[in-house]
Amino acid sequence: MQVKETVLQNKEEYISFLSRLVQTDTQVIGHGVLGGNEQAGQAIIKEKLEQLGFQIDEFLVDDEKIKKYPGANLGHSNEGRPNVVGTLKGTGGGRSLILNGHVDTMPFGDRSKWADDPFSGAVKGNVLYGLGSTDMKGSLAAMMMAAQVIHTLGIRLKGDLIIQSVVDEEGGGNGTLACVERGYTADAAIVGEPTQLHIQPAHMGFLFHEITVEGKSLHSSQLWEGVNAIDKAIKIYQSLKELEHRWLMTERHPLLPGPTINLGEIKGGIAGSVVPGSCTLKTCLHYQPNPRESYAATRERIHGDVLAAIDSVVKGDEWLQAHPPQVTVYQEGFPFETPLTHPFIQEIRQVLGGILQQDVVIEGMPAGCDARLLAGFANIPTIILGCGDPRQCHCIDESVPIDQFLTLIEVYASFIISWCGIDS
Ligand SMILES: [Zn+2]
Missing domain, CATH: 3.40.630.10 (Zn peptidases)
Incomplete structure (x- = not known):
């Protein structure tokens, strides 16, 4: 030819x-x-x-x-x-x-x-x-x-x-x-x-999460009576980074890097003198396909891991138990x-x-x-x-x-x- x-x-x-x-x-x-x-x-x-x-x-x-x-x-x-x-x-x-x-x-x-x-x-x-x-x-x-x-x-x-x-x-x-x-x-x-x-x-799949944490806003001079939403959000972020670390041990793929979670946007508070009443995190997570399960099943499992990581923070925090964070997926694509x-x-x-x-x-x-x-x-x-x-x-x-x-x-x-x- x-x-x-x-x-x-x-x-x-x-x-x-x-x-x-x-x-x-x-x-x-x-x-x-x-x-x-x-x-x-x-x-x-x-x-x-x-x-x-x-x-x-x-x-x-x-x-x-x-x-x-x-x-x-x-x-x-x-x-x-x-x-x-x-x-x-x-x-x-x-x-x-x-x-x-x-x-x-x-x-x-x-x-x-x-x-x-x-x-x-x-x-x-x-x-x-x-x-x-x-x-x-x-x-x-x-x-x-x-x-x-x-x-x-x-x-x-x-x-x-x-x-x-x-x-x-x-x-x-x-x-x-x-x-x-x-x-x-x-x-x-x-x-x-x-x-x-x-x-x-x-190729990798991706999940964008938006996590909104509620606090109790007050003047900073009274901070012990308020609840700092940014403090709570940071705990959640740390838990997500621990999850990312665990994934490096458990999620392996011959052609692709390990799953990652990027905190790309954080919004909370209005001034240095105010205990923030709300904080929103936006993350993008990249994850691998797993040949042993369907794309939808992998997505559910990975998303479930994220919810569990957030939940582990909530369980140890009385305020968050009464005011659970709102978690939504606002964009996604399968691997x-x-x-x-x-x-x-x-x-x-x-x-x-x-x-x-x-x-x-x-x-x-x-x-x-x-x-x-x-x-x-x-x-x-x-x-x-x-x-x-x-x-x-x-x-x-x-x-x-x-x-x-x-x-x-x-x-x-x-x-x-x-x-x-x-x-x-
Ligand atoms: Zn292109």
Whole structure:
């Protein structure tokens, strides 16, 4: 199969497709809550998919439909922000594949800090610059160009190839959630977040907790008659840090770090002279998948550990027994993991290793991404594999290495052929 040659022959066209995508503003506004500018980017994707013979499904995120999923981010402004999903129907008898990429980017921030226009899409040597070039228009363009390679070679696939260009990933993943709700599924899925061509078959889950502790407010000269809510909150925080320490002993994963709890926000009190009557802690907790239980069961267990750690403080404190802290989860996402023994992992590892001519790096992603939605809610064996360095995400002067982008096109195209099969 002439995949490598085709990529080399047409690389200028592939690079200019990526440039055009980067030059198009697709920023989310207010983390997707206030909207997003994805439409112009989706028009480019749609036009290209149509040219390549894909059937197009264009649809908006609908809160009513996605609200049944834990972690759905409701109340975002979805108007004018369509998902674009293209399906290239196979001739039958092959395995199907989803390639998933988000078209939205974070805002570029302070324009004056950029050396060049954030929408330049400029090429300098081996580097293409611009907002979203790594996160993740590079991989999204590579998915499209891989489909173009298949088209150029006149290959007819046996299995279905589905490309999902989704909105609002930066707002929490509603675009992919809407694809899952619409019934899209496949025998395997690749999410193209930047991994520097490493295979990531797992990522951490996350839970945001808000813990509000009540006290009794009084002038500080009478403090023995008041109850200091910040004092109580600190005890709870210490108990959570002890829990984090215990987890380091009990929760282990070959690809991922131990669970962590970050106290990210603390609000309490009004003045130095007043015993604070209330204190609120906001934490973010990252936790690992556990292959011995479902994602939902792991989430329940970890959340249960947090409640128990808080409860252990309450039990030893008369005031807190009478005034129990309020604990809510205000945002969350499951972890995910595809076992290394799965045939999908073995096959992508072989294809990638053959192209790189070196050992493939397999690692976990310490953050989370849309992979959890495809794996957790649609039960699709999923990995993350893309071009660009994750440290470039949401960065001033974001850029992507062009050789990695071109290699990724070759990897995606070769894997599509291998996985979906060819009708000869
Ligand atoms: Zn991303």
